[in-house]
Amino acid sequence: MLFLKKGLVIIIGSISLSLGINLFLTPYEILDGGVVGLALILHYLYKLKIGLMIIILSIPIFIIAWFKYRAYFYNSVHGLIASSLIIDLLKPVRNMIEIDAVYSAILGGILVGFGIGLMLRFQTSTGGTDLIAQFLCDKTGINVGVLIFFIDSIVIVFGGLLLSSSTLLLSIITVLMVGITTSIVTSQNHH
Numbered sequence: 001m002l003f004l005k006k007g008l009v010i011i012i013g014s015i016s017l018s019l020g021i022n023l024f025l026t027p028y029e030i031l032d033g034g035v036v037g038l039a040l041i042l043h044y045l046y047k048l049k050i051g052l053m054i055i056i057l058s059i060p061i062f063i064i065a066w067f068k069y070r071a072y073f074y075n076s077v078h079g080l081i082a083s084s085l086i087i088d089l090l091k092p093v094r095n096m097i098e099i100d101a102v103y104s105a106i107l108g109g110i111l112v113g114f115g116i117g118l119m120l121r122f123q124t125s126t127g128g129t130d131l132i133a134q135f136l137c138d139k140t141g142i143n144v145g146v147l148i149f150f151i152d153s154i155v156i157v158f159g160g161l162l163l164s165s166s167t168l169l170l171s172i173i174t175v176l177m178v179g180i181t182t183s184i185v186t187s188q189n190h191h
Contacts, residue, residue, distance in 0.1 A: 006122055007078075013119040014083035017126070018090045020111030021050065023097050024104040031159040031171040032112055032178060033152015034129030035061070041159045044167075050091075051084035058127050065131060072134065076127035079119050083126045105170040109177025116178065117185025120144060129155075145183030149175060 021036070029044050031037040039053035058080055065073040099107075119125050125134065133147035152175040160168025 006124055009118055009122040010079050010082050010124055011086075013115040013124075014079070014086040014126075015090075015115070016111050016118070017083050017115030018086040019093065020108040020115065021087055022090045022094050024108030024111065025174065026050075026094055027098075028101045028104055028170055029163055029167050030101075030105050030108060030174050031156045031163075031167060032109075033155040033171075033175050034148065036112075036126075036128065037152065037155035037159060037171075041155075041162060044163055049088050051086070051088035054084045054087070054126070054128065055080065061127055061131055065127070069131075069135060072127075072131055075124045076131050079124045080127040083115070101166070101170055102173065105173040106177055109174035110181050112174070113178040113181025114185060116148075117182040120182065120186050121188070143183060144186060145179045148182060149179035152178065 017036075021032070021040070024030070025032065025040065026043070031040050035054055035057045036050075038057050039048075039050045042048045042053045043050045062073060062077065062080070065076065116125065120134070125131055129148060129151045133144050133151060136142065136147050137144040156168060156171040156175055160171060
């Protein structure tokens with residue numbers, strides 16, 4: 001039963017993440033942080049597939065996880081593959097919704113944060129920096145949302161310098177929303 005529940009959580013979380021990226025972030029070249037943010041930078045600059053780039057960029061993190069945190073490896077590899085495939089599969093939904101860039105940044109952040117938070121709540125994730133943040137949380141006790149926010153900030157500043165100041169400002173809004181939403185979803189008590 002737990003296996004089915006986890007599978008469902010991965011699918012729902014991946015769809016939420018993918019809709020956030022495709023519907024709200026890509027139309028305005030908005031970044032998320034972490035590995036997704038790096039994949040988005042590569043997409044905006046070179047038109048590379050976002051999901052495929054997430055998998056490639058995650059390889060070093062998963063190699064470390066395989067040797068040091070085997071449970072994390074197993075708990076995240078399915079989330080990584082599912083979310084990356086769904087991101088690329090849902091590419092056709094882009095530009096289906098046209099709203100102001102600021103609202104797009106907010107809604108994209110909420111959807112991405114909900115997807116990440118839901119997966120983390122059930123001890124799974126898309127790997128990447130969520131995985132690094134989870135390791136650091138276990139070692140330091142610092143809230144995982146705070147750690148993700150810190151890592152994400154580095155990525156969006158880098159992306160903002162490469163892309164544009166509007167990318168940077170909108171991405172700051174998105175990352176704040178991702179962090180807040182992830183923290184809310186992960187801090188709810190299990191029943």
